[in-house]
Structure formats: C-alpha cells, structure tokens
Amino acid sequence: MISSLKRVAFRKFRESEVQLHELNYLFWECTTRCNLNCRHCGSDCSKDYSYPDMPVDDFLAAVDTIKERPENFTVVFTGGEPLLRKDLESCGRALRKRGLRWSLVTNGHLYDEQRHISLLNAGLGALTISLDGLEASHNWLRNNDKSFTKVIHAIELAASSGRLSFDVVTCVNQKNISELAQIRDLLVSANVKSWRLFTIIPIGRAAGDQELQLTDDQFAELMDFIALQRKGKQIDVKFSCEGYVGKYEPLVRDSYFFCRAGINIGSVLIDGSISACPNIDRSFTQGNIYRDNLYEVWLNKFLPFRNREWTKKGKCASCKDYKDCWGNGFHNWHGDMNDVLVCHKEKIEHAVKNQH
Amino acid sequence: MKSRFIRKILGGLSFTSALFVFQACYGTPQDFGNDLFVEGQVKAKISGLPIKGIKVSVADNLQYVTTDEDGKFSFYTEMIQHLALKFQDTDSTLNGLYAGKDTVLADVTENVYLDIILEEK
Numbered sequence: 001m002i003s004s005l006k007r008v009a010f011r012k013f014r015e016s017e018v019q020l021h022e023l024n025y026l027f028w029e030c031t032t033r034c035n036l037n038c039r040h041c042g043s044d045c046s047k048d049y050s051y052p053d054m055p056v057d058d059f060l061a062a063v064d065t066i067k068e069r070p071e072n073f074t075v076v077f078t079g080g081e082p083l084l085r086k087d088l089e090s091c092g093r094a095l096r097k098r099g100l101r102w103s104l105v106t107n108g109h110l111y112d113e114q115r116h117i118s119l120l121n122a123g124l125g126a127l128t129i130s131l132d133g134l135e136a137s138h139n140w141l142r143n144n145d146k147s148f149t150k151v152i153h154a155i156e157l158a159a160s161s162g163r164l165s166f167d168v169v170t171c172v173n174q175k176n177i178s179e180l181a182q183i184r185d186l187l188v189s190a191n192v193k194s195w196r197l198f199t200i201i202p203i204g205r206a207a208g209d210q211e212l213q214l215t216d217d218q219f220a221e222l223m224d225f226i227a228l229q230r231k232g233k234q235i236d237v238k239f240s241c242e243g244y245v246g247k248y249e250p251l252v253r254d255s256y257f258f259c260r261a262g263i264n265i266g267s268v269l270i271d272g273s274i275s276a277c278p279n280i281d282r283s284f285t286q287g288n289i290y291r292d293n294l295y296e297v298w299l300n301k302f303l304p305f306r307n308r309e310w311t312k313k314g315k316c317a318s319c320k321d322y323k324d325c326w327g328n329g330f331h332n333w334h335g336d337m338n339d340v341l342v343c344h345k346e347k348i349e350h351a352v353k354n355q356h
Numbered sequence: 357m358k359s360r361f362i363r364k365i366l367g368g369l370s371f372t373s374a375l376f377v378f379q380a381c382y383g384t385p386q387d388f389g390n391d392l393f394v395e396g397q398v399k400a401k402i403s404g405l406p407i408k409g410i411k412v413s414v415a416d417n418l419q420y421v422t423t424d425e426d427g428k429f430s431f432y433t434e435m436i437q438h439l440a441l442k443f444q445d446t447d448s449t450l451n452g453l454y455a456g457k458d459t460v461l462a463d464v465t466e467n468v469y470l471d472i473i474l475e476e477k
C-alpha cells in the first residue's frame with residue numbers, strides 16, 4: 001500500500017520535473033581526443049579526432065546565455081579524456097568566478113599528484129574515475145597494461161581529499177563480474193565511499209563484442225550483488241541510472257528510475273551541438289551554440305526528451321511498466337529507433353524464467 | 357515558484373529527497389560546494405615589495421600554490437574550521453631569503469583575502 005502510494009507520488013513528481021524543465025546539469029564534451037583505446041569505446045561517446053578541442057571562451061559564452069541557474073547547477077567536463085586539455089583549470093576558475101560549480105569525469109590515466117592539486121586549486125568539486133576490474137580485467141578493457149596502476153593511484157589521491165564529491169564507476173562485463181566482491185574490497189581499502197556500477201550498451205565498438213555484454217542471468221546476479229551491498233555500511237554501492245530494473249527498483253538505487261536527459265541534463269558537444277547526455281544518439285541534437293542561444297534552445301526545444309510518448313513502440317508498446325520506465329534510458333534509443341536497444345527489465349524477467 | 361513548491365511536496369511524499377541530488381548516468385556526483393576561496397599577497401617586511409615564489413600550502417593537505425611576480429596567490433580549498441596555512445620560502449636565494457610563517461584562519465568564510473608580511477633573513 002505505502003509502496004504504491006510512493007510510486008504514485010513519484011510519477012507526479014517526475015511530471016512536475018518535466019514541467020519545470022530546470023537545467024541543473026550541463027555536460028561539456030571538451031575534447032574527443034583520448035589517451036586510451038578502450039574496447040568499449042563508442043558505447044558512451046563519439047570518438048572522433050577530426051574535431052579540434054572547443055575553445056574555452058566559446059563554451060563560456062554559451063554558459064553565459066543561461067539566465068536562470070538553479071543553486072545546484074553544475075558543469076561536468078567530459079570527453080574523450082578531459083585531462084588531455086591543459087586549460088581545464090582556467091576554465092574551471094572562470095566558471096567559479098561566475099558562481100558556478102564544475103566537475104570532471106576521467107579515466108584517471110593522467111590524474112597524478114600535480115594535476116590533483118591544480119584541479120583542486122581551481123575549484124574542482126566532484127570527480128568520477130573509472131575502474132573496470134582487478135588488474136588483468138581492467139587493463140584488458142582499457143587496452144593498456146599500465147592503466148590499472150595509474151588509476152589506482154588516481155583513486156587514492158581523489159579519496160584522500162575531504163573536498164571532493166568522488167565516486168568510482170565500473171562497467172560490468174564478462175571478465176569482471178566474478179571480481180565484484182574483490183573490487184569492492186579494493187575500493188574500501190582505498191577509502192572510497194561511493195561506487196556506481198554500469199553495464200555496457202551494445203553500440204560502437206561494443207556492439208559485436210559478446211565478452212562485454214552480460215547474459216540475462218549475469219545481469220540478475222549484478223542486481224542481487226548491488227542489493228546485498230546496499231544492506232552494508234562499508235561503501236555506498238548503486239546501479240547507475242542507465243535503465244529501469246523492474247522488481248529491483250527499490251533495492252539498487254537511492255530513488256526510482258528517472259532518466260533526466262533533456263529534462264534536467266543538457267550538453268554542449270565537441271562541435272557545438274546542443275543535446276542531453278553525450279552518449280545519446282547525435283540525431284537528437286537540438287541546436288548548436290555557434291548558431292543558437294543555448295538557453296533559448298533549452299527552454300523552447302528538447303521536446304522528444306520531455307515527452308517520451310514516441311518511445312511507446314517495439315518492446316515498450318505493450319509493456320505494463322511503461323509508466324514507470326518511459327522507454328528506459330534515453331541513450332538506449334539508437335539507429336532506426338524502432339525499438340529500445342536494451343530492456344533491463346526484460347533481462348531480469350528472462351533470468352527469473354531461467355531459474356524455474 | 358508554485359511549481360517548485362509542488363515539486364518539493366511530491367518529492368517528499370515519494371520519500372525520494374535523493375531525487376534533488378541526482379547525477380547523470382555517465383556524470384559525476386553532485387558537488388555540495390564545501391569549499392572556500394583564499395587569495396592574497398605576500399610582501400617583504402622591510403622593503404615592502406611583493407615576493408615571488410613563496411609556497412603557500414594548506415596544512416595536512418597536499419594543496420599548495422606559489423606566489424606570482426606580484427606576490428599574489430589564490431586557490432580554492434576545503435571549508436574547515438581553523439584552516440591552517442603555511443608560507444614558506446622554498447627557492448633558496450632566488451627571490452631573496454625570508455622566514456616562513458604559519459597562519460590559522462579562525463573565522464572561515466566563503467572568500468578570504470590575506471595580506472602576508474614575511475621577514476627578511
């Protein structure tokens with residue numbers, strides 16, 4: 001009964017968020033250059049070296065169009081690998097002068113003590129670093145035999161800072177799913193407080209690589225693992241907001257699934273395109289900062305993000321959970337858009353059937 | 357204003373206060389802004405001239421900056437009570453020789469400006 005009421009209240013809350021359409025979170029794809037050559041690349045970013053890094057002033061001019069900024073408005077530097085840029089700190093300071101917060105997503109390869117210090121000095125407030133397994137499995141995914149050593153050092157540095165809101169993310173795949181408990185212990189020993197787990201979307205290089213995809217049974221195993229960890233106090237473990245997970249919804253996150261792409265989350269991409277999360281199909285681009293006013297685009301466009309009825313097709317057309325899921329994470333709509341790329345709820349249902 | 361109020365009520369009813377502190381799939385956690393901006397200038401006591409190359413560091417922390425040509429420095433750091441800063445001449449005689457100084461900020465606010473005077477050795 002209480003659970004049902006919470007659900008109803010949540011649905012209303014989500015509708016009110018759509019109405020408000022407040023820009024809280026702005027990604028900046030500041031470079032598409034990268035220092036690694038990961039097996040799963042292309043699943044969550046467009047790796048195209050043909051674009052030069054966007055000049056800081058161009059990005060700041062776009063940010064300056066945003067007239068109403070909520071108190072928690074944050075700019076998130078992403079890539080490519082953002083740390084390849086030497087001017088992140090000057091951009092960060094310019095944002096802080098404007099009263100804005102900024103944060104960074106990195107593979108950790110270049111995150112040494114000097115860079116840690118200079119980023120903190122420039123007002124970095126939050127940080128996410130990827131660790132994709134124990135040494136062999138991490139280096140396998142990252143395609144680099146030094147990556148693990150470097151990322152562990154980066155994680156230790158970040159965890160030593162009382163200033164940073166910091167978490168580690170892990171892309172769970174065939175190679176590392178049996179290592180999750182060991183990875184947890186490693187992170188706890190490094191004083192990491194927060195750990196987010198993902199799966200890999202089958203697009204880009206990851207599309208044809210079966211080792212990167214979890215079977216339905218393994219996906220349910222991942223959900224069980226997260227649900228169990230959340231009963232403990234050692235480290236805050238959660239599943240990412242990548243998709244709706246049916247019966248596991250109350251067990252693997254702090255709140256119900258809600259894909260906020262284009263509702264509260266926007267992005268400025270490498271070529272100036274205005275969109276939501278950078279891993280969303282580029283055909284959903286809503287404008288370009290070199291032609292359009294970013295804030296006007298935010299206020300007046302983003303309709304496919306704010307009204308997801310168009311996703312009611314394919315698997316979603318007759319799904320009884322549609323009102324809670326809304327077509328899953330927006331990044332699961334790629335290519336011809338005839339069907340959702342991954343249905344996490346379906347994977348769980350298949351796993352349950354397999355058990356019987 | 358009204359819609360923001362309704363949002364808070366609905367968020368509360370669904371026991372999902374965490375919804376106000378969300379993060380994007382591939383993004384970072386929210387920054388709660390727990391820091392302060394420290395800036396200032398370091399000058400020599402007798403000559404009154406700005407000193408370049410003084411290391412300004414935060415006690416019990418890896419963070420430091422070095423003063424510029426005008427003896428100026430600035431950085432963000434964690435907001436803690438009784439923030440302790442150290443001013444050290446670490447470049448030997450390169451920009452003159454000065455005695456170090458430790459400063460504790462008793463009343464920490466979001467922005468702090470410090471005029472620091474170092475004695476010539």
